[in-house]
Amino acid sequence: MEAQAASAPRTQVNLIGLTRQDYRGNPTTLCQGCGHNSISNQIISACYEVNLQPEKLIKFSGIGCSSKSPTYFLGRAFGFNGLHGRMPSLATGALFGDHTIKGLAVSGDGDTASIGMGQFKHAIRRNLRLVYIVENNGVYGLTKGQFSATAEVGLHLKSQGTNPYMPIDIALEALVGNATFVARSFAGDPKQVKELIKAALSHGGISVLDIISPCVTFNNQDTALHSYAWGKEHEVALHELSYVPPAEEIMVDYEPGEAKEVTMHDGSTVILKKVGQDYDPTSRSEALRVLEEANAQQVLLTGLLYINTEQPSLREIYNITETPLNRLSEKQLRPSAESLQKMNEMMF
Amino acid sequence: MSVFKPSVEKDAPDQQTAVINDFSITVATVNGSGSQTSNITILRALFKMGIPVSGKNLFPSNIQGLPTWYTIRVSKDGYLARREEQEIMVAMNPATFIQDLSKVCSGGVFIYPDDINFKIEREDIHIYKMPVKRLVKESDAPSSLRDYVANMVYVGVLAYLLNIDIEKLHAALEFHFKGKTKPIELNYGVVQATFNWAKENLVKTDAYQVAEMHETTGCVMSDGNTAAALGAIYGGVQFVGWYPITPATSLAESLNEYLPQLRKDPETGQNTFVVLQAEDELAAIGMAIGAGWSGLRAMTSTSGPGLSLMTEYAGLAYFAEVPVVVWDVQRVGPSTGLPTRTAQGDISFTYFMGHGDTQMVMLLPGSVNECFEFGWRAFDIAERLQTPVFVLSDLDLGMNQWMSDPFSYPDEPMDRGKVLWEADLEKLQSSFNRYKDIDGDGIAYRTVPGNLHPAAPYFTRGTGHDENARYSEDSQVWHDLLERLAAKYRTARQYVPKPEIECMDCSRIGIISFGSTEPAIREARHQLAKQDVPTDFLRLRAVPFTDEVDEFVNKHERIYVVEMNRDGQMHMILSLVYPERATNLISIAYTDGLPMTANIVRELIMAKEDK
Numbered sequence: 001m002e003a004q005a006a007s008a009p010r011t012q013v014n015l016i017g018l019t020r021q022d023y024r025g026n027p028t029t030l031c032q033g034c035g036h037n038s039i040s041n042q043i044i045s046a047c048y049e050v051n052l053q054p055e056k057l058i059k060f061s062g063i064g065c066s067s068k069s070p071t072y073f074l075g076r077a078f079g080f081n082g083l084h085g086r087m088p089s090l091a092t093g094a095l096f097g098d099h100t101i102k103g104l105a106v107s108g109d110g111d112t113a114s115i116g117m118g119q120f121k122h123a124i125r126r127n128l129r130l131v132y133i134v135e136n137n138g139v140y141g142l143t144k145g146q147f148s149a150t151a152e153v154g155l156h157l158k159s160q161g162t163n164p165y166m167p168i169d170i171a172l173e174a175l176v177g178n179a180t181f182v183a184r185s186f187a188g189d190p191k192q193v194k195e196l197i198k199a200a201l202s203h204g205g206i207s208v209l210d211i212i213s214p215c216v217t218f219n220n221q222d223t224a225l226h227s228y229a230w231g232k233e234h235e236v237a238l239h240e241l242s243y244v245p246p247a248e249e250i251m252v253d254y255e256p257g258e259a260k261e262v263t264m265h266d267g268s269t270v271i272l273k274k275v276g277q278d279y280d281p282t283s284r285s286e287a288l289r290v291l292e293e294a295n296a297q298q299v300l301l302t303g304l305l306y307i308n309t310e311q312p313s314l315r316e317i318y319n320i321t322e323t324p325l326n327r328l329s330e331k332q333l334r335p336s337a338e339s340l341q342k343m344n345e346m347m348f
Numbered sequence: 349m350s351v352f353k354p355s356v357e358k359d360a361p362d363q364q365t366a367v368i369n370d371f372s373i374t375v376a377t378v379n380g381s382g383s384q385t386s387n388i389t390i391l392r393a394l395f396k397m398g399i400p401v402s403g404k405n406l407f408p409s410n411i412q413g414l415p416t417w418y419t420i421r422v423s424k425d426g427y428l429a430r431r432e433e434q435e436i437m438v439a440m441n442p443a444t445f446i447q448d449l450s451k452v453c454s455g456g457v458f459i460y461p462d463d464i465n466f467k468i469e470r471e472d473i474h475i476y477k478m479p480v481k482r483l484v485k486e487s488d489a490p491s492s493l494r495d496y497v498a499n500m501v502y503v504g505v506l507a508y509l510l511n512i513d514i515e516k517l518h519a520a521l522e523f524h525f526k527g528k529t530k531p532i533e534l535n536y537g538v539v540q541a542t543f544n545w546a547k548e549n550l551v552k553t554d555a556y557q558v559a560e561m562h563e564t565t566g567c568v569m570s571d572g573n574t575a576a577a578l579g580a581i582y583g584g585v586q587f588v589g590w591y592p593i594t595p596a597t598s599l600a601e602s603l604n605e606y607l608p609q610l611r612k613d614p615e616t617g618q619n620t621f622v623v624l625q626a627e628d629e630l631a632a633i634g635m636a637i638g639a640g641w642s643g644l645r646a647m648t649s650t651s652g653p654g655l656s657l658m659t660e661y662a663g664l665a666y667f668a669e670v671p672v673v674v675w676d677v678q679r680v681g682p683s684t685g686l687p688t689r690t691a692q693g694d695i696s697f698t699y700f701m702g703h704g705d706t707q708m709v710m711l712l713p714g715s716v717n718e719c720f721e722f723g724w725r726a727f728d729i730a731e732r733l734q735t736p737v738f739v740l741s742d743l744d745l746g747m748n749q750w751m752s753d754p755f756s757y758p759d760e761p762m763d764r765g766k767v768l769w770e771a772d773l774e775k776l777q778s779s780f781n782r783y784k785d786i787d788g789d790g791i792a793y794r795t796v797p798g799n800l801h802p803a804a805p806y807f808t809r810g811t812g813h814d815e816n817a818r819y820s821e822d823s824q825v826w827h828d829l830l831e832r833l834a835a836k837y838r839t840a841r842q843y844v845p846k847p848e849i850e851c852m853d854c855s856r857i858g859i860i861s862f863g864s865t866e867p868a869i870r871e872a873r874h875q876l877a878k879q880d881v882p883t884d885f886l887r888l889r890a891v892p893f894t895d896e897v898d899e900f901v902n903k904h905e906r907i908y909v910v911e912m913n914r915d916g917q918m919h920m921i922l923s924l925v926y927p928e929r930a931t932n933l934i935s936i937a938y939t940d941g942l943p944m945t946a947n948i949v950r951e952l953i954m955a956k957e958d959k
Contacts, residue, residue, distance in 0.1 A: 053800070054805070055799070055800045055801070055802065055804065055805055056800070058642075058797050059807075070807070071807060071819065076802060076805055077805050078797045078804075078805040078806065078807075078808075079805070079806075079807040079808065080638070080641060080807075080808040080809075081807065081808065081809040081810065081811070082634065082638075082664065082810070083634070083660055083661060083664060083810070086630055086631070086634045086661065088631075088634075089589070089626065089630070089631035089632075089633075089634025089635045089638065090634045090635070090637060090638040090641075091638060092589075092624070092631075092634075092635045092638060093587055093589060093634065093635035093636055093637065093638025093639035093640070093641075093642070093644075093646060094638035094639065094641055094642040094797065095638075095642075096586075096587055096622050096638075096639055096642070096644060097639065097641075097642025097643050097644055097796060097797050097798060098642065098643075098796075098797055098798030100798070101797050101798055118627055118628065118630075118631075119627070119630070119631055119634070122626075122627040122631065318619060318622050318624075319618055319619050320618060320619050320620070320621075320622060321613050321616065321618045321619065321620055322616070322618070324798050325586050325587075325620065325622075325644055326586075326642055326643030326644055326796055326797075326798055327798065328586070328620055330584065330761060330762045332613070332620055333584030333586065333611075333620060333645070333762070334582055334583070334584050334758065334762065335581065335582060335610045335611065337757040339610060340578075340582060340755060340757050343578060343606075343610075343755065344568055344754040344755055347568035347569060347570045347574075347754070347755075348392055348395070348396075348520070348523040348568075348569050
């Protein structure tokens with residue numbers, strides 16, 4: 001197995017002839033064991049496996065540990081590291097440049113759930129076609145361990161004392177804000193993270209992935225809700241999720257009634273294999289209910305909580321040209337001199 | 349400093365000598381009462397009669413019920429600045445009646461509805477009462493519209509008293525109601541009936557009247573915000589992120605109005621533009637910067653408070669070198685200030701906008717026509733320089749009606765700047781370095797998303813970066829990057845609009861101003877010349893300053909810098925740029941929320957000249 005792995009990367013390519021190496025970025029500078037690194041790796045794997053051309057994706061991020069991570073994957077993609085909490089507006093404008101390019105954003109709980117709350121919710125409301133990953137660890141890492149807005153009430157941190165405030169639940173906020181794809185996952189469950197990212201990349205609107213991503217340096221005590229230990233102990237998956245690319249035969253093996261299939265915007269399929277109880281991810285009220293229940297029962301409920309493939313995306317709302325806007329010629333952008341003469345005549 | 353009260357030099361006109369085409373009309377009303385239609389109708393009719401005219405709405409920050417004044421200046425000599433003197437007052441608002449009465453100059457005209465019961469003790473003015481309620485009742489107006497058409501009564505009375513061509517009033521109404529017969533005839537009916545009533549019942553005792561001229565032939569009448577929007581459209585604007593704020597709102601709304609008419613793909617009917625109302629100004633500029641970065645001609649429009657919110661992103665765009673155009677239609681600050689009054693108070697703030705070392709490019713339109721021109725030109729400059737370009741208009745220019753030369757079609761092809769596409773990268777022998785100064789002008793080459801060449805993508809960041817856009821904390825790299833940005837700002841001098849200069853014989857005095865003060869300065873210079881103070885005039889159209897400004901500042905003994913703010917913000921910038929001339933630069937800064945007048949300029953300069 002080891003021998004195979006050593007020789008494989010040189011020859012192994014995906015359907016568009018790229019190696020896994022083509023999806024990598026710079027070496028990470030985050031702490032060893034950081035959940036964010038695990039998520040970066042799953043982004044690499046997901047993009048490699050769905051044969052995404054790296055140049056056809058834009059990476060976005062705000063400010064914080066999480067927001068540094070876009071340099072650690074897809075080095076061949078464009079990227080823009082914007083302002084704290086204000087990456088969604090940047091992405092909103094940038095994604096109009098060429099509508100054939102996908103967007104993938106990485107934010108953190110500090111970036112999204114505090115200063116970024118407004119822009120987060122408005123990007124959701126507009127159904128901007130963007131994979132919005134929140135690497136959620138409950139603390140501010142770069143400034144050395146202050147509570148974030150997603151930290152649970154009563155969380156005790158050595159240098160900070162006890163958190164007196166109720167937490168913000170990012171998945172709940174996304175649902176309440178009418179997001180069309182909401183998932184929660186756990187950096188300690190890489191396979192699920194990867195399949196969710198693949199599904200999100202095929203979604204026509206906004207996809208919010210609230211991924212619990214432990215901070216090994218500042219908030220990884222076994223009892224903390226954003227720790228590896230707690231996650232491993234308390235994770236309950238809603239379903240076993242597999243992504244089947246468009247026009248590929250569904251090979252996942254399941255008994256009738258044991259799985260749900262969701263057809264995505266681009267013709268791909270997401271298969272949700274039942275693990276416990278039945279769950280219908282097209283029901284928003286069900287999603288709200290199970291999240292509330294999970295909070296009450298103190299479990300880390302993961303999986304695709306909600307999906308709505310009907311709502312038009314931001315681009316569809318604006319009816320822009322098939323030719324990418326940033327490739328329109330001067331002739332297409334500057335109206336004629338005759339038209340100006342008419343405008344002048346109207347200016348009484 | 350107390351409120352500046354310029355002296356009024358004119359004597360009361362002799363009643364026997366007609367005063368033709370040279371006076372101001374002020375209409376005092378309550379805002380939200382629909383008087384704007386009447387005022388604009390008078391303005392347009394006078395314009396159609398060929399008489400140089402300007403109209404200014406002095407309005408409160410309120411939807412309904414507070415005092416508002418509309419002032420029209422009629423000037424055969426083409427002076428279109430606001431004046432302090434008010435020859436003709438239409439007093440429709442009981443709440444300001446006494447105040448309005450006191451403002452009419454001696455020999456002037458005071459017109460008011462006969463249901464306002466105040467004892468008028470002035471005997472030096474001509475008074476006309478209008479039976480507004482009765483005339484409205486006699487019209488066919490449905491009761492729901494009576495309050496609105498009531499304002500047409502003073503239009504009819506003024507038409508009779510001043511000899512305004514009633515046909516031209518009809519044409520103005522036709523324009524206002526976009527040819528819709530019902531409202532046109534309803535309003536015109538009231539105008540006609542009132543005109544006839546006035547003819548039979550009023551005895552004209554005053555001296556003021558208008559007479560047809562040919563001074564407006566070929567001119568257009570527009571506000572600066574409409575002009576800016578049209579200019580942007582002819583500049584190929586593709587993305588507008590905006591948030592409502594007085595007095596900038598009508599700029600974005602004009603884009604919304606005209607873009608669908610002018611910028612749909614003729615074959616598919618699809619849009620070549622996006623106008624998006626953001627959740628706030630923080631997002632509006634973020635969106636515009638994202639769009640500018642991805643290769644779109646992107647803009648936002650705002651005013652002072654919004655500009656404050658945009659500051660951090662503007663700094664990022666400066667540092668990451670992203671083209672974006674920001675229209676700042678200035679209002680009175682600091683803070684919420686006077687949202688519906690005019691000022692030039694965002695000059696130094698914009699120039700230094702952002703933390704760290706920044707220098708921003710500013711364009712300063714001085715007329716409606718220039719609002720159009722800078723509407724398109726700003727994109728060329730922003731894309732050429734890969735930097736934010738701020739266009740600083742103001743409420744007076746942006747929201748009031750100005751006569752102007754027709755908008756002229758861009759005389760240059762678009763300058764999309766140094767953008768490399770797939771074919772360019774293919775031809776490039778060396779590798780592409782996003783932030784490398786190849787041409788020695790401080791401007792590097794860029795690529796935009798959608799470019800699928802493997803060499804195209806790069807990572808944009810607000811953190812320290814090297815020539816290849818890689819993260820760097822290297823001291824030398826940081827130092828060199830900031831120096832290159834400074835070099836780029838020097839390059840900007842070649843690309844920004846040059847100033848307009850007008851000289852007089854034997855003048856050793858220079859005046860520098862910018863923006864909407866132009867008409868007041870022009871008039872003041874004529875007055876100063878009559879007092880043996882000839883002046884040369886330089887109207888700045890951009891910062892950084894070009895060679896022409898260097899020369900002007902160096903050539904004149906004394907240079908008065910006139911602006912509508914308290915601290916002399918442009919004077920400060922000039923003094924910083926020309927420290928050796930700082931003692932020759934004299935600040936004439938005055939702000940009270942109202943548009944500048946010739947009297948203010950003349951008297952403040954004369955006080956400094958010690959004459």
